[in-house]
Amino acid sequence: xxxxxxxxxxxxxxxxxxxxxxxxxxxxxxxxxxxxxxxxxxxxxxxxxxxxxxxxxxxx
Numbered sequence: 001x002x003x004x005x006x007x008x009x010x011x012x013x014x015x016x017x018x019x020x021x022x023x024x025x026x027x028x029x030x031x032x033x034x035x036x037x038x039x040x041x042x043x044x045x046x047x048x049x050x051x052x053x054x055x056x057x058x059x060x
Contacts, residue, residue, distance in 0.1 A: 014033055
């Protein structure tokens with residue numbers, strides 16, 4: 001895994017934790033972990049976890 005891949009993975013895991021805690025809205029969480037737009041955040045989230053952040057909140 002590259003350094004960039006490691007950082008991206010770390011940020012997405014942090015976003016997943018924040019989504020589970022339901023502390024903030026998705027746009028704020030996406031911005032906090034380095035995404036300027038929610039759409040790109042959702043794309044990266046799907047690639048990492050295999051489903052959208054919306055489905056993750058339903059699953060958990």
